[in-house]
Structures are given as structure tokens and as C-alpha cells.
Amino acid sequence: MAKILVIHGPNLNLLGEREVDIYGKVTIDQINKLLKKIAKEEGCEIEIVQSNHEGQIVEHIGKSKGKVDALLINPAAYTHTSVAIRDAISATRIPTVEVHLSNIYAREEFRRTSLIAPVAKGQVSGFGIESYTLGLKAALSLVKEKK
Numbered sequence: 001m002a003k004i005l006v007i008h009g010p011n012l013n014l015l016g017e018r019e020v021d022i023y024g025k026v027t028i029d030q031i032n033k034l035l036k037k038i039a040k041e042e043g044c045e046i047e048i049v050q051s052n053h054e055g056q057i058v059e060h061i062g063k064s065k066g067k068v069d070a071l072l073i074n075p076a077a078y079t080h081t082s083v084a085i086r087d088a089i090s091a092t093r094i095p096t097v098e099v100h101l102s103n104i105y106a107r108e109e110f111r112r113t114s115l116i117a118p119v120a121k122g123q124v125s126g127f128g129i130e131s132y133t134l135g136l137k138a139a140l141s142l143v144k145e146k147k
Contacts, residue, residue, distance in 0.1 A: 001043060001044060001045055002042075002043075002044040002045070002069045002070070002140065002143040002144075003044065003045045003046070003047070003067065003068045003069055004039070004044060004045070004046045004047075004068060004069060004070045004071070004072055004136065004139050004140070004143070005046070005047050005049070005060065005061075005064050005068040005070075005071050005072070005094075006032075006035060006046055006047065006048040006049070006071075006072045006073075006136075007049055007050075007051070007057055007060060007061070007071065007072070007073040007074070007075075008028060008031075008048070008049070008050035008051075008074050008076070009050075009051070009052075009057065009073070009074055009075040009076030009077065009078050009079075010051070010052040010053075010076045010077050010078060011052065011076055011077065012028055012050055012074060012076055013028055013050050013052070015027050015028045015031070015101075016028075016030075022101075022102050022107075023101050023102060023128075024101065024128050024129070026101070026128060026129045028050060030129070031129055031132050032048050034129065034132070034133060035048065035072075035132060035133070035136055036048075038133060038136055038137070039136070042140055044140060044143070046136075047068070054078055054082055054084055054085065055084075057075070057078065057082075057085055057088075058084050058085055058088045061085070061088040061089060061092055061094065062088055062091070062092060064092065064094060065092040065093075065094065068094060069094075069095070069142075069143040069146065070094065070095045070096070070097070070139040070140070070142050070143050071089065071094045071095070071096040071097070071139070072096075072097050072099060072132070072135050072136055072139045073085075073089075073096060073097070073098055073099070073116070073120075074098070074099045074100060074101070074131075074132075075098065075116050078116075079098070079100070079104065079111075079114045079115065079116055080110060080111055080113055080114065080115065081115070082115060082116075083115060085115075085116060086115045086116055086118075086119055089116065089119045089120065090119045095121050095139070095142040095143070095146065096116075096119065096120040096121060097120060097121060097122055097123070097124065097135045097136075097138045097139045097142070098114065098116045098117060098120040098122070098123040098124075098125075098135075099123070099124050099125065099131045099132055099134075099135035100123075100124075100125035100126070100131060101125075101126075101127075101128050101129070101131055101132075102125065102126060103125050103126030104125050104126075105125070105126075106126070121138075121142055122138055124138065
């Protein structure tokens, strides 16, 4: 059975109440419930974590080498700043899909650069909660390709 690690980055625990005009009213619990439903339908296992701490995210990725088949990550603000997360993804070689609720390329200039994108297989952004569902389906597709 395929296993996918889902990582929600900083402040995503505040979804539904922070900057609703940008991120919508969807909560992290709603996202997780939907991802679990899709995973069950697809016959795959998912592990979901959320952290506001860069080092914890790096540790989750590092400990997952050889234990998960793919990574679905919304690095949130760390998208634009974290060489450490980028390096963890690169070092573990876990096939990765980067997701964002908002279209980072239509936002402030500093948000238009992703340090994660060059080490990810792909990126889905701008579709709200659908970014996660499309991202999960892409991650599952990567797993099937690999096998």
C-alpha cells in the first residue's frame, strides 16, 4: 500500500480564521478530512503533520526517507525562505508535490519565488482546497509511475 506524507507548514493551523479573503474559510481539519477520504478511496495510507517550526518539518522529511512513497507539502511562508526544507527534500529524493491554496505568483513580489519548486516534481497553486486534492492525486500518480 502506498504511503504519502502530508506536511502543512507554518500558520496553516489558523486556516479558516486568518486572511479569509486570501485563503478562504476552509480549515485545516476540513482539508485533512478530505485528504483522508481520498486516500481511503484510492487505497493509500497518509500521515498528516502540521508544524510552525522549520526544524520539525526538516526532521519529518528526513525520518520519512524509505518509509513513504511521496510527499505532499504546503511549506507556506517557508516556500520563499527555507533552504533547509529544500535540501531535505533533495537529500531524501522523496517524490514531492508542492501545494498552495492561493496563487503565489499573483501575490506580493517576495512570494513569487519558491525555493521548493526546483526540487519538487510539480506544484499546484491557486485552487483553494482543490490544490490539495489535485496535489494528492498527482502524488498518487507519481507513486504509480515509480512502481
